[in-house]
Amino acid sequence: MHPLALDALTQAYQDDWSNPSSPYRQSNRTKAKLNKARCEWAQLFGSKESDVVFTSGATEANNMVIASAARNHSGRARILISGIEHPSVSIPAKHCFQDRVDVLPMESHGLVCLASLRENFERGLLPVLVCVMAANNESGVVQPWAEVARICEQYEVPFHCDATQWVGKLPISGFHHAFSFTASAHKFGGPKGVGWLVDKGGSSWQEGGTQEGGKRAGTENFPAIASMIKAWHECDRLLQQVKAEDRVPWRNNMEEKVCSHIPGTQVIGQDVQRLWNTSLLLMPKFDNLSWIAKLDALGFEVSTGSACSTGSDLQSSTAQAFSLDPLESKRLVRISSYLSHSQEDWNNLGDAFILAYQQLLEDSQDSNVISI
DSSP: OOHHHHHHHHHHHHHOOSOTTSSSHHHHHHHHHHHHHHHHHHHHHTOOGGGEEEESOHHHHHHHHHHHHHHTSOTTOOEEEETTOOHHHHHHHHHHHTTOEEEEOBOTTSOBOHHHHHHHHHTTOOOSEEEOOSBOTTTOBBOOHHHHHHHHHHTTOOEEEEOTTTBTTBOOTTGGGSSEEEEEGGGGTOOTTOEEEEESSOOOOOOSSOTGGGTSOSOOOHHHHHHHHHHHHHHHHHHHHHTGGGGHHHHHHHHHHHHHHSTTOEETTTTSOBOTTEEEEEOSSSOHHHHHHHHHHTTOOOBSSOGGGTTOSSOOHHHHHTTOOHHHHTTEEEEEOOTTOOHHHHHHHHHHHHHHHHHHHHHHHTOSSOOO
């Protein structure tokens, strides 16, 4: 969390604890600040104020869009999602649309197949909603979401984009072309538990109150919203200063070092554009939990993939999209950085991988258990 976002959160808890929906003067002051925040957010994305709904994060917002689409259409309506969607899209789609979920195929390099999308539409197979994420949450592969938005707009099909990984990493212009899009504050230094939905279709979710234009009942969490906006401004300022794309070589050099010292290592999505801060490595041996434990002891916190799928025995959609078998999926290690990380941090991570590999080899020689 960015220090200034933490300051804004603390200050708002002190000054703006009042319920924005209550009638007394202090509440009206908080409500005025909330309205100002909504106006600022709408201007940021080139959207209408009435289209902005503050949520607990992208997971809730994604559920909101999909559930509303199912509720507002007949029982024969179908939804089209990409083969790499986050569980907060793929699982609600299956829950709300049952067997009426079509999956947009992926190219071998991890991009959605635009030709297949056009072919479906030309044949008259028009779903009530298309869902394609802006950038993959595990591999960092940047998707052609803007082109998907143009195709959907041409055929008057609503397009929903989960922009969670994109916002705070790459320029945000163009998302107003999507029918709806979502993101979470903690991806760019804001607090956990707050995010947004920008939606032209008036999706609604929670019942029981008139908050958020009647689209999401419940007392608005203004302190978190104020903190999120402060985090965004600081992130945007830093992005303009550091030119984050210049950091791509830092990540690439780390990958090259690991691949050269640990034979058989593969970089997922290496041949296409990825977010500058993300790397997904398929290690040649030893399960990813063993890698994570060794790297953690060496001072580096990495992951097995999406935090939402950690602890699950199911293969992630990303692993399936790249045709990895179940054993390979258990050797995936995901790395992501923040703007505060330096070139030296990436270089040291590469060294840590090499040291961890040596330690794992030594451990396996001392053990009677065969590691695959």
